[in-house]
Amino acid sequence: MRRSLDGDQRAYAALLQDTARLLRPFLARRLSFENEVDDLLQEILLSIHKARHTYDGNRPYKPWVYAIAKFRLQDFLRAHYADQLRHAVNFDEIEETLPDNVTETAFSYESIHEEVQKLPVKQATILKLMHAEGYTAKEVAEKMEMNESAVKVAAHRAYKILRKILER
Amino acid sequence: MIDDLIDTLIKEGGAVKPAPHPFKLSLQWIAGATLYLTISLLVFGVRPGLSAQFHRIGFDAEIAALITLIISTSLSAALLVFPDLHQIRRLAYTPLAAFALLIAALFVAWQQDNPPAPLPVHSFECTLGIALFSLLPAIWTFFVMKKYASTHYHLAGSVALLFAFSVGALWLRLHENTDSVAHVIEWHYLPMLGIGLLGLWLGQRLLRW
Numbered sequence: 001m002r003r004s005l006d007g008d009q010r011a012y013a014a015l016l017q018d019t020a021r022l023l024r025p026f027l028a029r030r031l032s033f034e035n036e037v038d039d040l041l042q043e044i045l046l047s048i049h050k051a052r053h054t055y056d057g058n059r060p061y062k063p064w065v066y067a068i069a070k071f072r073l074q075d076f077l078r079a080h081y082a083d084q085l086r087h088a089v090n091f092d093e094i095e096e097t098l099p100d101n102v103t104e105t106a107f108s109y110e111s112i113h114e115e116v117q118k119l120p121v122k123q124a125t126i127l128k129l130m131h132a133e134g135y136t137a138k139e140v141a142e143k144m145e146m147n148e149s150a151v152k153v154a155a156h157r158a159y160k161i162l163r164k165i166l167e168r
Numbered sequence: 169m170i171d172d173l174i175d176t177l178i179k180e181g182g183a184v185k186p187a188p189h190p191f192k193l194s195l196q197w198i199a200g201a202t203l204y205l206t207i208s209l210l211v212f213g214v215r216p217g218l219s220a221q222f223h224r225i226g227f228d229a230e231i232a233a234l235i236t237l238i239i240s241t242s243l244s245a246a247l248l249v250f251p252d253l254h255q256i257r258r259l260a261y262t263p264l265a266a267f268a269l270l271i272a273a274l275f276v277a278w279q280q281d282n283p284p285a286p287l288p289v290h291s292f293e294c295t296l297g298i299a300l301f302s303l304l305p306a307i308w309t310f311f312v313m314k315k316y317a318s319t320h321y322h323l324a325g326s327v328a329l330l331f332a333f334s335v336g337a338l339w340l341r342l343h344e345n346t347d348s349v350a351h352v353i354e355w356h357y358l359p360m361l362g363i364g365l366l367g368l369w370l371g372q373r374l375l376r377w
Contacts, residue, residue, distance in 0.1 A: 007183030051317035067252040071319035
């Protein structure tokens with residue numbers, strides 16, 4: 001660095017290249033995208049160039065470089081998160097376009113009754129008992145002399161078939 | 169991309185004169201402030217019976233604390249203009265000790281102010297006077313600091329403004345004929361808190377690079 005401050009271009013080039021190699025992993029650990037690392041690395045090299053008169057060569061170089069790198073990284077992250085906040089969706093604005101009740105299913109058992117009847121008899125009966133008559137899986141198992149797990153598996157398979165039919 | 173940038177920077181970069189050591193920078197500010205104080209006291213005059221005041225421990229302690237504050241804030245400001253605080257980070261926080269000393273000195277003066285000295289007829293004029301007196305040192309300090317590369321620009325701005333305000337406070341203490349400690353605390357020193365906050369904002373506006 002001392003030689004570069006004296007105007008030695010070769011020493012300065014070597015110093016900047018070494019600094020870039022030193023800082024790249026430091027930035028890569030803190031940023032998600034390669035293009036962000038490149039952008040910030042350029043910014044830091046420019047800052048080092050602008051602030052090079054604040055380094056006299058009589059104290060360790062790395063703490064000086066890392067102080068600038070951390071400063072620019074903080075600036076970058078501050079701007080990045082401020083930008084994310086600016087583009088964040090305001091729920092008050094989209095409230096009116098949302099459905100009234102998002103937790104309610106879009107259709108009832110009655111509305112897909114015909115599709116249920118097309119299922120194998122055992123599956124159709126299970127769905128009818130569980131969704132039209134309100135039995136639990138355990139009660140259905142007792143009623144149909146099956147074990148509870150078998151009822152749940154049959155119901156699950158029935159849901160998959162119904163989903164495919166309704167998605168068409 | 170990085171290689172292209174490095175090529176450009178090499179072409180731009182010639183020999184550069186390194187910044188002075190922060191101790192030297194600090195000394196320059198202190199010398200400038202001393203000269204400014206001396207000229208101002210010669211022009212505006214010192215308070216009547218100043219030499220007699222120096223026989224009071226409370227007054228001596230207050231002036232000593234103010235001088236310590238001037239030295240420590242100038243040193244801190246000089247360190248804070250370097251990205252790495254010249255790797256003597258601890259010295260940048262010496263103004264905290266100086267403030268503690270000032271509080272202790274004011275406590276001693278408060279104890280000695282018995283019966284309390286009469287309050288002067290003026291009030292905010294003192295704060296205004298200190299602020300106006302501090303303008304020149306503040307402008308000079310910020311002008312010099314802007315040439316460097318502070319990575320703690322909020323703190324640097326605050327400390328720089330406190331340095332200038334301390335110079336103003338010392339001038340008024342040597343010029344104004346007041347013995348009321350309550351008045352001095354209220355209108356000379358408490359406004360320093362506001363000045364410190366203003367400095368945080370000014371630092372961001374003026375020292376960002």
